[in-house]
Amino acid sequence: MGTAERREAPEESVAGRSTARRGVEAPDRGIPAPGRAGEFAGEQQQDHRPLWVEEPARRHPLPDPVRTAAVRAVLIIAVTLIQAMVAFLCTLAGSWLAFPMVISGVASTVVATWAVVDVWVTRQVWSQRYGVVSEPSSTARALRRERRARRREERAALSEQERIRRRGGAGQLSHL
Template identity: 70%
Template sequence: MGTAERRERAADSGGEPLTVAQQAPEAPDRDIAAPGSDRQGTRGLSAWTGEGESAQQPYYKPLWVEEPARRRRMPDPVREAAVRAVLIIAVTLIQAVVAFLCTLAGSWLAFPMVLSSVASTVVATWAALDVWVTRQVWNQRNGVVSAPSSTARALRRERRLTRREQRATERAQERIRRRGGTGRLSHS
């Protein structure tokens, strides 16, 4: 709804624009007063009424409301491979169209374009497979796949052992400090 339509609606409903207190609660934005707040207009004049500082700033409905994502974001290496693959496939499709049009036109450029399209098709196939392989490798390394042969499980086990050893060493050092030991081997 545009500004003119808002003014018409305000005039039809009694001449006064709807203010923050009269609106239904919506998702607040940084420059929009929250519903129920006593924030005064900050522009010197109200957006619709032409009144001074005492008029409340009208409440504008935001353009969109953020919704939580349905699926988690792809891991960075997988996303990079996917972007690379999409770009390569797009270039391949453009080359194929240019080769087709050059063939229809009988241009000398048709033969080189067909050869480059064939080469690009091979590269595009590799790029699509790269996305799949990168995803599988990421899942294997980061423990998403729960299989007995998962390398992620072995890596986690090694990290746990290392942390236990570090904690045991720290406890031993703390015990020595509490006893007042200064590196002596005997207590004589």
């Protein structure tokens, strides 16, 4: 039962709506209930919506090396946070394990910082190697455009010479 139908019949209780719905289809599935296939098969479902709607990504996905470094950094940070929590609880409990956990937590913090810097450096390196500036004011784009124009002119000149050569010089005013 759609929202519009619920608005039209506000006096109907929630229990009444759910039992009325269960008679036609299985709950939460949109599948005809057994024994009622004839009633539902001929009807067109008016409120049919897909489970999800594909939306275009706002940003491009991370390149594989950057994603790998980011996952590694997240795992290291998670382990560091767990170590810090265990060190804190061991300190509260007065356990002998508190000191080794604090030392390993400090070391793990250094490693986690290194992992985050690794993500940043990997991203910068990837951008420098594979990133293409596609702005109209880009120097690289202007150079490519000039090279393409030059190649096009060269191909046109070669094809014109080839065409003249194939004709055997016909169409020329003098055969000197």
